[in-house]
Ligand SMILES: CCCCC/C=C/C(=O)SCCNC(=O)CCNC(=O)[C@H](O)C(C)(C)COP(=O)(O)OP(=O)(O)OC[C@H]1O[C@@H](n2cnc3c(N)ncnc32)[C@H](O)[C@@H]1OP(=O)(O)O
């Protein structure tokens with residue numbers, strides 16, 4: 001069954017569950033929060049530092065959810081993932097309101113562009129604290145709260161965690177802090193997938209390629225200007241959309257992925273297969289076959305960018 005509205009999944013893929021999305025006030029996180037609503041979640045908590053942004057996002061989710069006939073409560077939670085005390089207090093609020101957490105999406109993150117030699121100690125700490133320690137804080141924060149919620153670790157059973165990382169396998173030039181932190185999150189994902197499996201927890205990761213999201217707006221103009229051609233160089237010929245990453249996250253959170261644990265799902269149109277791209281560039285395109293165009297499944301506001309990126 002294909003879901004109604006804009007869901008690519010059945011409307012009960014997350015039926016009655018409670019989902020916490022960090023960075024849920026914008027971009028990929030907001031698209032994930034929406035996908036959870038459309039997947040039948042009973043409650044979606046969106047966390048971030050900026051209360052006004054979360055309130056605005058919650059309003060959008062509630063309005064759209066009501067318009068499409070979903071029954072989901074949205075909870076904006078101000079939380080700075082860099083600080084464990086803030087994370088603990090945010091998670092306590094989620095559990096007070098919803099009584100449980102079934103899915104955690106560690107999506108909050110970011111970095112800035114800088115030659116490695118110019119990254120200051122404070123800048124290094126900011127990015128590593130956000131992406132690596134922040135993810136760790138949320139994971140251990142949720143674990144501790146659910147452990148305390150019921151005896152014998154019963155509330156942990158069935159917990160699913162999805163960590164959003166980045167394509168750093170060929171290094172992340174001019175983002176050394178982020179590359180190192182994301183590689184750390186991938187290893188954390190592998191480690192906890194093994195260590196926490198005994199509690200019935202699954203933990204996986206999603207690695208987006210270039211996704212045309214609000215996050216890119218913060219990059220300097222020359223970087224933004226270069227993005228369409230970088231995106232066009234990927235085998236799929238375009239940048240991805242926020243909703244395409246969200247769909248991968250929902251899959252990993254769903255029972256459809258019940259035997260997937262410790263995986264890193266690349267959502268990058270094939271762009272991480274750089275060696276293959278290099279080799280294939282020796283062969284001209286087939287004269288009779290236009291480049292493969294895989295259209296994103298949701299119309300989105302960046303359609304023009306996506307088209308431009310295919311030139
Ligand atoms: C080629 C493109 C590939 C694309 C792949 C990935 C794309 C994405 O991930 S897009 C989505 C992510 N969104 C973002 O990256 C935007 C958000 N970015 C941030 O929030 C910051 O980069 C952050 C993680 C460092 C957090 O910033 P903030 O909370 O503002 O940090 P602080 O005020 O605590 O700053 C600490 C320290 O960090 C240095 N610094 C921060 N920003 C910059 C910058 N733009 N340029 C140079 N240095 C920066 C700086 O040292 C700061 O200290 P002070 O100098 O005392 O301000």
Ligand SMILES: NC(=O)C1=CN([C@@H]2O[C@H](COP(=O)(O)OP(=O)(O)OC[C@H]3O[C@@H](n4cnc5c(N)ncnc54)[C@H](OP(=O)(O)O)[C@@H]3O)[C@@H](O)[C@H]2O)C=CC1
Nearest residue numbers: 023026027028048049050080081108109166210211213215
């Ligand atoms: N777009 C892309 O091409 C790619 C994105 N990614 C990753 O995907 C994730 C989502 O990015 P995207 O949606 O594009 O970008 P956004 O910048 O829109 O999303 C980042 C979110 O993280 C939140 N956040 C940042 N720092 C903190 C913090 N300390 N505590 C709590 N929340 C925080 C922000 O909210 P607030 O400011 O309110 O705290 C914001 O909602 C990020 O981890 C990003 O690095 C990875 C590869 C590529």
